[in-house]
Each structure stands twice: as structure tokens, then as C-alpha cells.
Amino acid sequence: MQSSNLFKTIFAIFVALAAIYLGSSLLLARGRFNSAAAAETKSQACPSNDSGLSLPTGFCATVFADDIGHARHMVVAPNGVVYVNTWSGDYYGNDTPHAGGFLVALQDKGGTGKADVIERFGETVQSGGHGGTGIGLYKEAIYAESNDRVVRYSLPAGSIVPSGAADTIVSGLPLGGDHPMHPFIINAEGALYVDVASATNSCQLKNRTLKSPGANPCTELETRGGIWHYDANKTNQTFSPAERFATGIRNAEGFASDSSGRLFVTQHGRDQLRMNWPDLYKPDQEATLPAEELLLLKPQGDYGWPECYYDGFVQKLVLAPEYGGDGGKKIGVCADKIAPVAAYPAHWAPNGMVLYDKTQFPARYQGGVFIAFHGSWDRAPYPQGGYNVVFQPLAGDHASGQCEIFADGFAGAEKSPAQAAHRPSGLAVGPDGALYVSDDVRGRIYRIVYLGGAAGGAANVTPCPSLTAPAGARVVAAAKPPEGTHPDAGAAANAKNNSAVPPGATPAMVSLGKRIYLGQVGGAPCTACHGNNGEGTTLGPPLAGKNKKWLWSDGSFAAITKTITDGVPQPKNYRSAMPAMGGAQLTPAQVKALAAYVWSLNHAATSDQN
Numbered sequence: 001m002q003s004s005n006l007f008k009t010i011f012a013i014f015v016a017l018a019a020i021y022l023g024s025s026l027l028l029a030r031g032r033f034n035s036a037a038a039a040e041t042k043s044q045a046c047p048s049n050d051s052g053l054s055l056p057t058g059f060c061a062t063v064f065a066d067d068i069g070h071a072r073h074m075v076v077a078p079n080g081v082v083y084v085n086t087w088s089g090d091y092y093g094n095d096t097p098h099a100g101g102f103l104v105a106l107q108d109k110g111g112t113g114k115a116d117v118i119e120r121f122g123e124t125v126q127s128g129g130h131g132g133t134g135i136g137l138y139k140e141a142i143y144a145e146s147n148d149r150v151v152r153y154s155l156p157a158g159s160i161v162p163s164g165a166a167d168t169i170v171s172g173l174p175l176g177g178d179h180p181m182h183p184f185i186i187n188a189e190g191a192l193y194v195d196v197a198s199a200t201n202s203c204q205l206k207n208r209t210l211k212s213p214g215a216n217p218c219t220e221l222e223t224r225g226g227i228w229h230y231d232a233n234k235t236n237q238t239f240s241p242a243e244r245f246a247t248g249i250r251n252a253e254g255f256a257s258d259s260s261g262r263l264f265v266t267q268h269g270r271d272q273l274r275m276n277w278p279d280l281y282k283p284d285q286e287a288t289l290p291a292e293e294l295l296l297l298k299p300q301g302d303y304g305w306p307e308c309y310y311d312g313f314v315q316k317l318v319l320a321p322e323y324g325g326d327g328g329k330k331i332g333v334c335a336d337k338i339a340p341v342a343a344y345p346a347h348w349a350p351n352g353m354v355l356y357d358k359t360q361f362p363a364r365y366q367g368g369v370f371i372a373f374h375g376s377w378d379r380a381p382y383p384q385g386g387y388n389v390v391f392q393p394l395a396g397d398h399a400s401g402q403c404e405i406f407a408d409g410f411a412g413a414e415k416s417p418a419q420a421a422h423r424p425s426g427l428a429v430g431p432d433g434a435l436y437v438s439d440d441v442r443g444r445i446y447r448i449v450y451l452g453g454a455a456g457g458a459a460n461v462t463p464c465p466s467l468t469a470p471a472g473a474r475v476v477a478a479a480k481p482p483e484g485t486h487p488d489a490g491a492a493a494n495a496k497n498n499s500a501v502p503p504g505a506t507p508a509m510v511s512l513g514k515r516i517y518l519g520q521v522g523g524a525p526c527t528a529c530h531g532n533n534g535e536g537t538t539l540g541p542p543l544a545g546k547n548k549k550w551l552w553s554d555g556s557f558a559a560i561t562k563t564i565t566d567g568v569p570q571p572k573n574y575r576s577a578m579p580a581m582g583g584a585q586l587t588p589a590q591v592k593a594l595a596a597y598v599w600s601l602n603h604a605a606t607s608d609q610n
Contacts, residue, residue: 070092544602
């Protein structure tokens with residue numbers, strides 16, 4: 001009996017020791033697991049989260065390069081070198097281009113996620129170059145748009161930039177007008193597809209002018225408004241109507257090709273439905289019509305411009321007012337045009353596009369396209385939209401789901417052409433699966449990778465707004481405090497209160513004119529082209545400042561009134577025409593009030609002018 005009790009005691013002690021050992025082992029194991037998890041989390045943290053972008057959970061964006069010029073489209077070589085085409089000219093207010101060639105090679109030799117080698121090549125300002133948008137890679141050579149040509153630079157072994165002169169692949173591409181850029185894509189067989197966008201908004205007899213009818217037939221379509229097809233293997237080809245591949249495409253800036261050879265293009269929808277046809281459209285329809293489009297390109301396909309536009313509310317191509325449309329009911333010839341495979345909110349401006357064909361991103365992104373939306377101007381006086389990168393899932397030749405806002409925050413505090421800090425323009429995918437985004441305001445290149453941490457990358461996904469979403473509230477420019485704005489802030493404020501009223505006008509007229517300018521009265525979206533405070537944009541000249549140079553008058557109250565009344569159908573230094581009264585139906589009293597406010601913008605900085 002005693003031996004039995006002794007055995008039980010020994011067994012109990014053994015069990016207790018085993019439990020202590022097992023518990024300690026579990027704690028140690030748990031500690032090792034937690035340490036490993038913490039180490040994994042730390043290793044997957046964004047190494048330099050300096051982009052300011054909002055992304056789905058698990059993604060990381062860094063600034064790969066900065067200040068390289070007005071960066072447009074990009075391509076990434078198999079060795080990871082990023083090639084960028086940059087642009088200059090009217091589109092950017094004729095500012096001073098970056099020194100050196102307009103083409104840029106960016107290389108990350110140190111593996112830090114940032115370019116530590118930046119080399120420029122190609123034409124310069126001194127050689128007569130203006131840069132361009134389109135760029136591609138084919139048979140270890142760089143193809144680039146330069147002025148009216150697509151050229152080819154051969155890359156020597158061991159160098160990331162060419163050493164010799166460029167060969168001309170095709171020349172004589174049309175320039176001028178509203179859309180002088182020539183994006184392109186080259187497929188695996190060397191077929192070169194070039195966007196030759198429209199010279200006008202809607203082929204009116206008088207471009208962007210109130211109630212001007214459309215040219216019928218629109219002879220512009222013979223040499224513009226479509227996709228042209230050339231051979232990337234041949235030199236010295238010349239542009240002609242004979243090589244037109246598809247028509248009725250106003251401005252196809254983004255190209256993408258899938259593994260089956262299907263070719264997709266984006267289309268910038270037309271502008272100014274309400275502005276030019278106020279009897280047919282409500283004020284908010286300027287901001288909500290028409291939709292932007294994703295098209296599946298077909299040989300000899302006709303996609304409807306200028307006779308048709310895509311109405312996202314009825315989800316159809318409808319007849320444009322220049323060609324007998326009644327504000328969205330009539331279909332007419334549009335029944336025979338090719339509709340888009342997907343559509344997006346009005347005026348977001350789809351620029352670059354790329355098909356994601358790598359595996360670094362979660363599977364849900366593979367086989368879909370990313371689209372860079374440059375951002376709107378024609379939604380004023382309602383909030384602007386776009387200024388983001390969107391993901392569109394695809395299944396074969398059609399969209400397989402609603403688009404998602406993948407990357408946002410490029411513009412910063414305000415989404416507008418005048419105030420946006422950055423605007424996405426081009427997209428490219430690297431051999432490692434990283435997504436690159438270019439910005440054509442300050443020349444920034446972003447690099448986006450997936451680090452994990454979300455189930456399939458689906459966490460924190462933001463759907464695109466509905467095509468039928470309202471325009472939103474009219475935007476009123478925030479008042480700026482006089483303190484700290486600039487050394488003469490107090491003097492400027494006094495001038496506005498006391499002296500900035502033209503002869504023949506009253507302070508009440510200036511006050512009304514400001515409300516008209518901001519779009520609160522009369523429906524004239526002046527801020528879209530001239531900025532919220534008259535600072536100017538790439539679309540229209542500045543109006544503020546006592547040293548401002550007037551392009552169309554002597555700056556007097558009467559002369560400004562006449563310019564507003566008549567419009568500016570053929571701008572001298574800017575690419576967008578101004579319709580009479582800004583496209584609105586202003587009364588004579590409202591025109592004078594607006595002129596008085598514009599005059600005051602130009603005289604507010606001094607107290608002795610009246």
C-alpha cells in the first residue's frame with residue numbers, strides 16, 4: 001500500500017514537470033512565432049512611404065524619380081530600366097522644358113526602389129524637339145513620338161541609352177488643334193498602332209462655339225479622330241488616310257493588348273454639351289455627360305465620334321446635338337456604331353493604360369487593366385473628378401466587374417487643373433511586377449508594389465462612382481486670409497475694397513461678376529480654364545496681376561466686355577478656344593459684371609488705379 005502511494009506521488013510529480021515543460025515549450029514556440037510574425041510585418045512595411053497616395057491594403061507606393069520634366073507615357077525594359085517620354089509646349093503653358101533630351105532612362109542600380117541613374121537622350125529644344133507622349137519597346141529598341149514622327153533608337157549592348165541617331169519609322173503625323181499628341185502601341189509582330197486624335201471637340205464648323213453645327217460630312221475624320229496602322233519594322237513610312245485602321249475615336253490616349261492579341265484603347269469623351277447647347281442640357285449635365293470609354297479595337301471599326309457620345313445614364317450611344325441630337329433621346333446613326341466595353345465618369349480624362357500580366361500583384365488583378373485618369377476640367381463649377389488610377393477587371397473581350405479606384409491622392413488638397421500637385425498620365429509594368437505611374441505636372445514617377453497583408457488584395461477597395469452619380473454641390477472658392485499670403489496682402493485687400501472697380505462700373509457689379517466667374521450665377525465655368533483666383537491654367541491664360549499681358553485687348557473694361565461677348569475661337573498661346581460668353585447664356589448686365597470682375601483681378605494689386 002505504501003509502495004502504491006509512493007508510485008502515485010512519483011507519477012504526479014512527473015505529470016507536473018511534463019506540464020511545466022510543455023507549457024514552457026508552447027510559450028517559447030509562441031514567442032518565436034510572434035517574433036517571426038513581427039519580423040515579417042516589419043519586412044513588409046513600406047520602405048519609404050513618401051508618395052502621399054491612398055492604395056488598397058497590402059500595397060506600397062514610393063517615389064521612384066522626381067522632377068524629370070512633364071512625364072507622359074512610359075515603358076519598362078526586361079532589365080528593369082524605365083524609359084519615359086516627356087513633353088513641352090502649349091499644353092504646359094509654354095514653360096521652360098527640362099534641360100537635355102526629352103527622353104529619359106531611369107535605373108535603380110542599388111535595388112533601393114528609387115532611380116539612382118538618370119540619363120536623358122533624344123531631341124532637345126536646341127535641335128527643334130518638343131518631346132511627345134508615345135513610347136514603346138520592340139526588338140531591343142526604343143520607339144518614341146517626337147513632334148510629327150515616331151522614331152526608333154537602337155540600344156547598344158551594355159548601355160541604357162542609344163549612341164547613334166534615330167531612324168524615322170513614320171513621319172507627317174498631323175499636329176495642331178485640340179489633341180496634337182500621338183500615343184501608340186507595338187504588338188509582338190511589330191504592328192504599330194498610332195492614335196491620331198481629333199483637332200476639334202466635336203467637329204463643329206466653329207470649334208467649341210455656342211450652337212455651331214457639326215460639319216457634315218466631318219472631313220476631319222479623313223486624317224484625324226482614329227487609329228492608324230504601320231509596321232514597326234519599316235523605316236520612312238509617311239502618314240496618309242490610307243493607313244487608317246479605325247475611326248470615330250476622338251482621343252485614344254491609352255493602349256493595352258492582351259495575350260490573345262486583343263487591343264483595347266481608352267477614349268476621352270467630348271466636352272461642353274451644356275456650355276454649347278444650353279437649351280438641351282441642364283447645368284449639372286456639363287459635369288455628368290458624356291461618359292469616358294474603354295473600347296475594344298476592331299479593324300475598320302467606327303466608334304461614333306463626332307456624331308455620337310456615350311450617355312452613362314441611358315447606357316447607350318446617343319446622337320450629338322451638332323448632328324440633330326435632342327439632349328439624349330435620339331439614337332439615329334449611333335445604332336450602327338460600336339459601343340464601349342466599359343464606361344467611366346464624365347471628363348475624368350483616361351490617359352495611360354496597361355494590362356497587368358505579371359504575378360506580383362494578387363490574382364484578382366491579373367489580366368485586367370489599370371487606367372491613369374489625368375483629371376477633369378469640364379466639370380466646373382461642380383467638383384472636378386479623376387486625378388487617380390483605376391483598375392478595370394476584364395474577361396476576354398469584355399469588362400467582368402465594376403472598376404475600382406486603385407490609387408488616389410495625386411492631386412493633393414485640391415483636384416483641379418490649376419491646383420493639382422500631380423496628375424497621373426502614363427502607366428507601365430516592370431519585369432518584377434511593379435506598377436509605375438508617371439505625373440506630367442512635376443515630373444514624378446511612382447512605383448507601386450504588393451507587400452501582402454490583405455486577402456487577395458481585396459481589402460479597402462473603393463468602387464468607382466456610378467455613371468449616374470450627381471454632379472455634387474457647386475464649388476465655391478474658399479476665402480483667403482490676408483495675413484501671411486504675401487507681403488502686400490493688406491494693400492491688395494484694400495485695393496479690392498476701395499479701388500478695383502473700373503470706370504463705369506460699381507462695387508455691386510464686381511461682386512456679381514465674381515459670383516458669375518465662380519459659376520454661382522449664369523452657368524459660366526470660368527474657373528475651369530482660368531483658375532479659381534484667375535491664376536490661369538494650361539487651358540487658359542491668367543487674368544490676375546497688374547503686370548499681366550492681355551492677348552486680345554488693351555485690358556480696358558470695354559475691351560474685356562467685348563472679348564467675353566465674342567469669345568476667342570482661335571487662341572494665340574493656348575490650345576482651348578473660349579466660346580462666346582464662356583458658352584453660357586449671360587445677359588448683357590451679367591457680361592458687364594463679369595468683365596468688371598476680370599478687370600478688378602488685374603488691378604487689385606495697386607491702390608492708385610481706377
